[in-house]
Amino acid sequence: MNSNKKTARIVGILFLLIFAIGVTMYQFLQSSLFADDFLTATAANGNQIIISTLFGIISGVLSITIAILLLPIFKRHNYNLAFIYVAFSILGFVAIFVDNISVLSLLDLSNVYVESGNSTSDSLHLMGTLLYERHSWTHYFSLLISCFPVFFLYYALYVSKLIPRVISIFGIVAVLLMFTEIVFSIFGNGISMNMMMPMGLVQLLLPIWLLIKGFNSQEEAK
Numbered sequence: 001m002n003s004n005k006k007t008a009r010i011v012g013i014l015f016l017l018i019f020a021i022g023v024t025m026y027q028f029l030q031s032s033l034f035a036d037d038f039l040t041a042t043a044a045n046g047n048q049i050i051i052s053t054l055f056g057i058i059s060g061v062l063s064i065t066i067a068i069l070l071l072p073i074f075k076r077h078n079y080n081l082a083f084i085y086v087a088f089s090i091l092g093f094v095a096i097f098v099d100n101i102s103v104l105s106l107l108d109l110s111n112v113y114v115e116s117g118n119s120t121s122d123s124l125h126l127m128g129t130l131l132y133e134r135h136s137w138t139h140y141f142s143l144l145i146s147c148f149p150v151f152f153l154y155y156a157l158y159v160s161k162l163i164p165r166v167i168s169i170f171g172i173v174a175v176l177l178m179f180t181e182i183v184f185s186i187f188g189n190g191i192s193m194n195m196m197m198p199m200g201l202v203q204l205l206l207p208i209w210l211l212i213k214g215f216n217s218q219e220e221a222k
Contacts, residue, residue, distance in 0.1 A: 005214040007069055008162075012210030014062050014069075019203055021059045025052045042110035049107050053100040060093035063149065070156075073215070077160035085156055088149040095138075095145040102135040140186050147179040150199070162215040167205060174198035 042049060067089035074082035154171030157163050181195040 004073060007073065008210045008214040011066050011069055012207035014066050015203065015207035015210070018059050018062050019200075019207070021055045021062075025055050025059075040110065040114060042107050043114040046107055046111065049103060053103055056096045056100050060096040064089045064093055067149065067153075070153075073162070074156045074160060077162075078156060081152065081156050081159065085149060085152040088145075088152055092142075092146050092149050095142040099135075099138045099142040102138040106132065106135055140182060143182050144179070144186075147175050147182070150203075151175045151179075154202075163206070163209060163213075167202070167209060170198070171202045171206065174202045 064086070067086040071082050071086055074085065151172065154168045154175065158165055158168035158172065177195040178199045181191055181193070184191050
């Protein structure tokens with residue numbers, strides 16, 4: 001029981017780290033990859049881009065670590081669900097890695113564009129547009145894949161009753177809202193970015209609960 005309480009706190013800390021990394025990455029990228037003049041802005045913020053890709057890798061590793069830490073606990077409640085969560089966490093890491101490759105490709109092109117001094121601006125603009133579109137697809141793909149491990153996390157927490165079911169239900173609803181917004185955005189008909197907010201809230205609420213309360217002791221003992 002004490003071991004599971006320690007695991008809950010470690011998982012809570014890791015989730016908070018992932019949350020902080022996500023916020024930091026957004027702040028780093030919004031001034032470059034999300035800028036209208038992304039070809040010049042990306043080169044100007046090269047160090048931030050590289051740091052953000054490293055943060056992305058760290059976030060993926062932390063997600064897999066959380067899934068492995070929770071595996072023996074979830075196995076006692078639903079064996080298959082526990083391994084499905086681990087599998088999708090690994091898949092999420094692969095998606096992050098692919099997305100990071102597209103980001104670094106944009107950075108390389110941006111550096112060439114700035115160094116060329118507009119001598120081949122038309123061709124580089126075309127390549128930049130193509131790479132930017134590819135990055136949009138890999139980014140949405142990464143976000144879409146990220147919904148699956150989160151869904152199975154909260155579903156496993158719901159089934160196991162390790163935390164109050166209201167939090168688990170909130171998490172399930174939040175990930176479904178996020179998934180819906182991403183799918184509509186992929187087809188160019190995004191509903192509202194506000195649909196992503198519940199996910200941010202529950203991903204902050206869960207680790208705080210784990211740090212303060214841990215897992216339900218009665219369910220841990222099963």
